[in-house]
Every structure is written in structure tokens, then in C-alpha cells.
Amino acid sequence: xxxxxxxxxxxxxxxxxxxxxxxxxxxxxxxxxxxxxxxxxxxxxxxxxxxxxxxxxxxxxxxxxxxxxxxxxxxxxxxxxxxxxxxxxxxxxxxxxxxxxxxxxxxxxxxxxxxxxxxxxxxxxxxxxxxxxxxxxxxxxxxxxxxxxxxxxxxxxxxxxxxxxxxxxxxxxxxxxxxxxxxxxxxxxxxxxxxxxxxxxxxxxxxxxxxxxxxxxxxxxxxxxxxxxxxxxxxxxxxxxxxxxxxxxxxxxxxxxxxxxxxxxxxxxxxxxxxxxxxxxxxxxxxxxxxxxxxxxxxxxxxxxxxxxxxxxxxxxxxxxxxxxxxxxxxxxxxxxxxxxxxxxxxxxx
Numbered sequence: 001x002x003x004x005x006x007x008x009x010x011x012x013x014x015x016x017x018x019x020x021x022x023x024x025x026x027x028x029x030x031x032x033x034x035x036x037x038x039x040x041x042x043x044x045x046x047x048x049x050x051x052x053x054x055x056x057x058x059x060x061x062x063x064x065x066x067x068x069x070x071x072x073x074x075x076x077x078x079x080x081x082x083x084x085x086x087x088x089x090x091x092x093x094x095x096x097x098x099x100x101x102x103x104x105x106x107x108x109x110x111x112x113x114x115x116x117x118x119x120x121x122x123x124x125x126x127x128x129x130x131x132x133x134x135x136x137x138x139x140x141x142x143x144x145x146x147x148x149x150x151x152x153x154x155x156x157x158x159x160x161x162x163x164x165x166x167x168x169x170x171x172x173x174x175x176x177x178x179x180x181x182x183x184x185x186x187x188x189x190x191x192x193x194x195x196x197x198x199x200x201x202x203x204x205x206x207x208x209x210x211x212x213x214x215x216x217x218x219x220x221x222x223x224x225x226x227x228x229x230x231x232x233x234x235x236x237x238x239x240x241x242x243x244x245x246x247x248x249x250x251x252x253x254x255x256x257x258x259x260x261x262x263x264x265x266x267x268x269x270x271x272x273x274x275x276x277x278x279x280x281x282x283x284x285x286x287x288x289x290x291x292x293x294x295x296x297x298x299x300x301x302x303x304x305x306x307x308x309x310x311x312x313x314x315x316x317x318x319x320x321x322x323x324x325x326x327x328x329x330x331x332x333x334x335x336x337x338x339x340x341x342x343x344x345x346x347x348x349x350x
Contacts, residue, residue, distance in 0.1 A: 062086075062132045064141060067095065070349055083146065083349070092349065093131060096142040123184075126177030128198060128208040147198035147206060149343045152259055156194060159342060161262035164302050165332035169339055170197070171256060171305070172329045173205040178252070179320040181207070182245045192251035193232045194258065201346055203339040230278060231264060235286045236314055246317040253309025257293060260302070265291035301328035 067084040070092075074081035079098035086093070129145040149155070152170070155162060162170075174197060181187045189207065196209040230238060234250035237243040257265045266284050290310040293303050305328040311317045318326075 062143060064134050064136065067093065067143070069095075084143075085349070092146045094144040094146045096144060098140045098142070099138065124177060124180040125204065126173050126206050127180060128206045144208070145206070147200045147204075147208075148346060149199035149201055149340075151195045152197045152199065152255070153194035155199070155342050156259060156262065158344065162259040162342065163337075164260060164298055165337040166339060166342060167256050167259055167302070168328055168332045169203075169334050169337055170199075170205050170259075171252075172324065174207060174252060175320045175324050175329075177205075177207040178245075178248055179324065182248070182320055188243070188245055189248050189251075191232075192248050192255055194255055197255070199339055199343070201340045201343055203334070205339065231266070231281060233285070234314065235312055238282050239286050244314065245319065246314040249309045249317040249320070249323070250311075250314075253306050254291075256309070257291060257306050260293055260298065260306075299328075299331065301326070301331050304328065 066087050068087055070083040070085050072080060073083045073094065079096055082095045082097065084093050084095045085091070128147065131143040131145070133143070134141045152162070174192075178189065178192075181189055191209055192207070196207065198206050198208050200206075232251040232254050234243060234247040237247050254265060266281065266288075268280060268284070290307075290312060293306055295303055305323070305326050308318050308323065308326065323329075
């Protein structure tokens with residue numbers, strides 16, 4: 001991959017090369033990248049060994065023309081997310097729309113997400129299900145399961161804090177999702193944060209996004225404007241070092257601590273509005289001791305769980321499988337602390 005060097009704040013930051021979208025189009029208008037073939041009929045992954053649950057252009061289950069927009073439910077570096085309704089069945093979906101005139105790094109990551117989504121269908125109840133993907137006129141559209149409760153970030157805006165018992169229920173489900181991604185799919189998520197953990201009124205928590213937003217943010221020159229993704233990176237990753245599955249454990253611990261405290265755990269000195277400079281946060285995460293929940297406000301089990309997740313040395317962090325045996329996850333009953341209690345009543349769709 002070609003890169004150019006650019007200096008920011010005394011550090012050299014890699015700027016990814018932008019590739020013309022025409023390079024990846026066939027004469028028929030199909031987006032083609034490695035073994036991905038994507039057009040307005042759907043996605044096909046070309047492989048020497050057929051993969052179960054692979055949707056293809058001929059399955060006829062879903063068409064973009066059959067979907068009508070209800071409302072926009074999200075905007076960001078990763079594109080626009082719309083709430084859409086199937087015209088004939090009235091089924092509701094979330095439609096992620098991504099413009100493809102983007103950098104090479106981003107294109108590769110989106111192709112990776114398409115592959116992950118395609119083979120993850122219905123295989124894990126704690127990963128957001130992808131129903132179909134399409135390419136048409138420079139736009140990739142990904143039809144996803146609609147999570148009617150929004151994200152943990154949305155809950156924080158309403159509740160200000162999430163009580164510890166609910167965090168135990170959330171943690172167990174997210175860890176099961178990470179266990180699947182790490183051990184079955186061999187994938188590092190790379191972007192665990194409150195806005196990528198979605199919830200519904202059934203009390204289910206599911207992981208979404210697979211790191212595309214993180215790469216988009218960096219490639220679009222937004223690193224210094226601080227879009228939020230970098231705030232959850234582990235010390236080894238934010239400093240540009242090698243990272244592995246345990247990097248997701250750090251991000252999960254920081255996410256849960258933010259939900260418990262009602263604020264981002266790393267606070268800059270003398271600034272009430274939060275971190276304004278990437279390099280200030282980088283130095284804080286790499287050089288300072290990790291944050292901890294106040295012992296007088298939280299149980300020993302919760303404090304122990306968070307401490308295990310946000311160990312500075314990656315090798316000191318437990319795996320998702322190890323954390324699933326932590327006493328914190330058994331401390332509270334899911335029946336008593338059903339996650340739907342955190343959500344407002346479902347509003348009728350217009």
C-alpha cells in the first residue's frame with residue numbers, strides 16, 4: 001500500500017493513498033476487489049471453497065428497489081445509516097450507505113467488513129446480522145438488522161450513567177460476541193466503543209461496525225479534530241505498535257467504565273469540555289496509569305473486572321473466554337436487570 005508522510009505535532013503520520021473507484025469497476029458496473037464481486041443485485045465472494053450462508057446475486061431475497069426510507073438514524077465518518085422499510089413485507093432494516101470515492105485503506109477495510117458481514121449471518125446472536133449488500137453508482141449499501149434501542153451512547157445521553165448491574169448483563173453479551181469474532185472468525189474488531197454496541201427491546205446487545213469508522217476517520221484527515229474513535233484505543237495501538245485481540249479488551253473496559261461514570265475515563269487537566277488534542281490523549285494513555293472506578297461507589301467485582309480489561313501490558317489482559325468466567329458476570333440476574341428497562345418505550349414508526 002502506498003503512503004505519503006505528513007508531519008503533525010512533531011510526529012510523522014501516514015496519509016493513505018486515494019484510489020479512483022473506476023479502478024475497481026468491471027465493464028458491467030460491478031465493484032470488484034480481490035474475491036469480492038458486488039453490484040446492484042447483491043454480493044458474491046468468489047472462493048475455491050464455497051462458504052455456508054453466502055448470499056449471492058441470484059438468491060432474490062432482497063432488492064434495494066424494494067426498500068423505502070423511513071428516516072435517517074445516523075451520520076458519521078462511516079457514512080449515513082437510514083431506517084428503511086420493505087415495501088411488501090413491512091420488515092424494518094438499517095441501511096448503511098457508504099460513498100466509495102475514498103482512500104485505499106478505507107476501501108480495503110470496507111471490503112473486509114463486507115466479508116465479515118457475509119459469513120457472520122445468523123452465526124452469532126451478539127453480532128449485528130447483515131442481510132444483504134449492494135453496489136450501485138459509486139455507493140455501497142449494506143442492509144443490516146435494525147436494533148430498535150439504539151446504542152449504549154444513546155442510552156448514556158438519556159440516562160447519564162448506566163447502573164453497574166446492567167453493565168454486567170451488557171458485558172456478558174459483548175464478550176460472547178468478541179469470543180465469536182476472535183476464536184471463530186479470527187477477527188480483531190478494532191473499534192469497540194459505546195456507539196458500536198447496539199441494543200434492542202428484547203434485551204439483546206450486539207456488536208456492530210468492525211472498525212470501518214476508525215479507518216474512515218483517520219483517512220479523511222480528522223485525526224486532529226478528534227472524532228472519538230481514537231479515545232478507546234489501547235496504549236499499544238494508539239502509539240502505532242502491533243496489537244492483537246487483547247486490544248479489544250482494553251476498548252471494552254474503557255467503554256464500560258465510561259458507561260459507569262457517565263464521562264470518558266481519561267480527563268484532561270484544566271479542561272471541562274474534554275480532549276481537544278490527539279497527542280495530549282496519546283501521551284496520557286501511554287504514559288499515565290489506567291483509570292479505575294471509585295472503590296466506594298462500585299462493587300469489588302466490577303472494579304476487578306475493569307482493572308483486568310485495562311491493563312497497560314497487553315499480555316496481562318485476559319481473553320474474552322477468561323473474562324466470561326469473571327465473578328462480576330454472575331453477580332446480577334438478567335431477569336431482574338433486563339436491559340429493556342434502560343430504554344424508553346418504542347415509538348411508532350411514521
